[in-house]
Amino acid sequence: MSHRAAAPPFAPVPADPSGASGPVSVSVDGLRVRRGKSTVLANITASIPDGRITGLLGPSGSGKTTLMRALVGVQKITAGTVTVLGRPAGDPRNRHDVGYVTQAPSVYRDLSVLDNVRYFGAVHGAGREDAQAVLAAVGLAELAKRKAADLSGGQFSRVSLACALVGKPKLLVLDEPTVGLDPVLRADLWQQFRDMASEGTTLVISSHVMEEAGHCDTLLLLRDGMLLEQLTPAQLRERGETDDLELAFLRMIRAAEAESPGNGTQANGAGAGPGGRAAS
Amino acid sequence: MNGTMMWATSVRVLRQLKGDPRSIAMILVVPAVLLALVYWLYQNETLAPGQPRTFDRVGLMMLGIFPFVVMFLVTSITMLRERTSGTLERLLTTPIHKADLLFGYAVAFSIMAAAQALVATGTAYWVFGLEIAGNAGWVVLISVLTAVLGVALGLLCSAFATTEFQAVQFMPVVVIPQILLCGLFVSRDQMNGVLEAVSNVLPLSYAVDGLQEVAAHADPTSALVADLVVVAAFVVAGLLFSSLTLRRQTA
Numbered sequence: 001m002s003h004r005a006a007a008p009p010f011a012p013v014p015a016d017p018s019g020a021s022g023p024v025s026v027s028v029d030g031l032r033v034r035r036g037k038s039t040v041l042a043n044i045t046a047s048i049p050d051g052r053i054t055g056l057l058g059p060s061g062s063g064k065t066t067l068m069r070a071l072v073g074v075q076k077i078t079a080g081t082v083t084v085l086g087r088p089a090g091d092p093r094n095r096h097d098v099g100y101v102t103q104a105p106s107v108y109r110d111l112s113v114l115d116n117v118r119y120f121g122a123v124h125g126a127g128r129e130d131a132q133a134v135l136a137a138v139g140l141a142e143l144a145k146r147k148a149a150d151l152s153g154g155q156f157s158r159v160s161l162a163c164a165l166v167g168k169p170k171l172l173v174l175d176e177p178t179v180g181l182d183p184v185l186r187a188d189l190w191q192q193f194r195d196m197a198s199e200g201t202t203l204v205i206s207s208h209v210m211e212e213a214g215h216c217d218t219l220l221l222l223r224d225g226m227l228l229e230q231l232t233p234a235q236l237r238e239r240g241e242t243d244d245l246e247l248a249f250l251r252m253i254r255a256a257e258a259e260s261p262g263n264g265t266q267a268n269g270a271g272a273g274p275g276g277r278a279a280s
Numbered sequence: 281m282n283g284t285m286m287w288a289t290s291v292r293v294l295r296q297l298k299g300d301p302r303s304i305a306m307i308l309v310v311p312a313v314l315l316a317l318v319y320w321l322y323q324n325e326t327l328a329p330g331q332p333r334t335f336d337r338v339g340l341m342m343l344g345i346f347p348f349v350v351m352f353l354v355t356s357i358t359m360l361r362e363r364t365s366g367t368l369e370r371l372l373t374t375p376i377h378k379a380d381l382l383f384g385y386a387v388a389f390s391i392m393a394a395a396q397a398l399v400a401t402g403t404a405y406w407v408f409g410l411e412i413a414g415n416a417g418w419v420v421l422i423s424v425l426t427a428v429l430g431v432a433l434g435l436l437c438s439a440f441a442t443t444e445f446q447a448v449q450f451m452p453v454v455v456i457p458q459i460l461l462c463g464l465f466v467s468r469d470q471m472n473g474v475l476e477a478v479s480n481v482l483p484l485s486y487a488v489d490g491l492q493e494v495a496a497h498a499d500p501t502s503a504l505v506a507d508l509v510v511v512a513a514f515v516v517a518g519l520l521f522s523s524l525t526l527r528r529q530t531a
Contacts, residue, residue: 035531072373076531090529095375106366110299111292122288123376147299167374 023050025171025202026071031080033066033225040066041225044080048204048218053197055216056206057249062222064206065103068173071204072100085170096124099169103176105160109149113140116148117162124167134166137192154181161189171202178212190215210246221249228256281379289376289384290391293358297392307354307392311346311400315339319408336411339404340495341464343419344487346400347393347427349455355389355434356447363438368526378523386431386519393427394420414494418504422494425511426487432518433483439525458484463492483514 026048033041041063048054048071056064069075070082073090082089085097107116117131135141138158143151148159161177174193178186193203194215205216213219214233221228221236229236229252233245240248297304322334362368371381397420404410412419437454441447461471461479468479468489479485490507497504 074369074373074529076529095373100373102366102370104366106370108296108367110296115295119288119292123285123374
């Protein structure tokens with residue numbers, strides 16, 4: 001593949017209204033993850049701006065969870081570096097500052113809501129008041145005494161969120177936090193994420209629902225373990241020539257496929273130039 | 281190692297148990313009921329004058345075996361749940377140290393084990409008139425120690441099970457051979473050489489040997505102390521190996 005332009009195939013930190021040109025919370029360089037013979041992540045290079053919401057979007061199986069696990073430091077990586085808050089991912093000193101909410105809520109079903117949050121608080125040195133404050137913040141204060149197993153799906157996943165918030169993380173990694181929630185609750189959560197970001201927390205949120213991309217400051221678009229683009233929702237709309245983020249993403253995928261047909265090993269060349277937009 | 285985190289873990293595990301009163305009742309009552317069964321089993325035996333009752337020998341050994349079995353099962357299932365529910369992976373992203381987690385478990389179940397041992401030993405003494413030369417305090421201590429041994433081995437075995445069904449299958453593999461070879465059925469010095477050698481490397485043999493020392497001597501013997509040290513060493517080794525099975529990074 002010939003490099004027509006001196007600029008990298010995608011702008012790692014686009015200078016744009018998202019503020020992504022500011023301080024960086026996470027930088028990923030040449031990250032590869034192989035599981036057995038399959039490549040789960042192929043050469044990901046990206047940076048995640050500090051105090052912003054970064055959306056990790058892509059279809060199921062595109063490597064979103066693996067990338068998030070790499071940020072948290074629980075993923076064995078094959079090559080590359082992941083630097084989180086100035087330290088290698090998984091550094092023991094990061095464990096206080098990085099919160100991770102897995103896709104399947106990971107809480108103790110046989111404990112009360114409050115006891116769950118208090119336990120995860122205790123491992124971060126937070127007390128009972130902190131736990132109650134966090135429960136109030138996620139709207140579960142009235143259910144504090146209920147057993148987690150007795151809650152509805154949406155409430156249950158908010159317990160999982162509360163267990164991560166109680167550690168007051170500087171970087172919060174959320175794997176599909178809004179999946180299966182009703183629209184009102186989804187809007188509430190996104191408002192909460194926005195408030196946290198404005199207080200300085202860096203959020204990385206994955207979703208396979210493109211309409212949620214609009215809530216993010218910057219987007220990482222993943223497909224088949226490759227990073228298609230890093231850009232803002234506005235840039236995505238502009239690039240896809242539509243206000244429909246889903247359609248814009250689809251167009252970018254088609255453009256990428258048109259540009260690197262067959263066994264394209266690098267996804268980075270996707271859709272950089274206007275000429276690359278072949279698909280409608 | 282951090283005392284606060286360890287204790288928080290113990291409290292959490294005990295709270296989980298508290299939410300399950302049926303399990304608590306089983307842990308406390310079942311050994312006493314089984315002791316009653318053993319008592320009735322030997323109720324009609326005819327004894328030569330001066331010969332001790334079989335219950336005094338078998339019932340005493342049971343006081344060391346029950347806590348081991350019960351805690352092995354309870355721990356391996358609880359820890360397996362922790363692994364499969366994602367809470368373990370989540371915990372390992374937090375500042376908690378592996379030792380805090382494992383010792384937290386060990387302390388919580390030891391507290392349960394102590395309660396169980398008190399009920400079972402009390403039943404043996406006061407209801408069924410267990411008669412041994414040594415002090416009942418040693419019996420309780422050995423019961424608790426074998427319970428902690430069950431915890432340590434349960435934590436370790438949970439790493440090799442991916443389902444609760446598999447975890448339960450570890451009982452015939454890990455627990456039953458120890459019961460067969462610990463000296464309950466055939467005294468260890470009467471076993472063939474191979475079996476005796478195997479029984480010499482199984483921790484439960486030392487616990488049962490310790491109980492026999494307590495039964496035979498009014499004062500603690502050096503053999504008893506040696507037995508306790510060996511069982512304790514198995515506990516520590518079990519916990520250390522378990523900590524190796526807790527990986528912060530997975531593929």
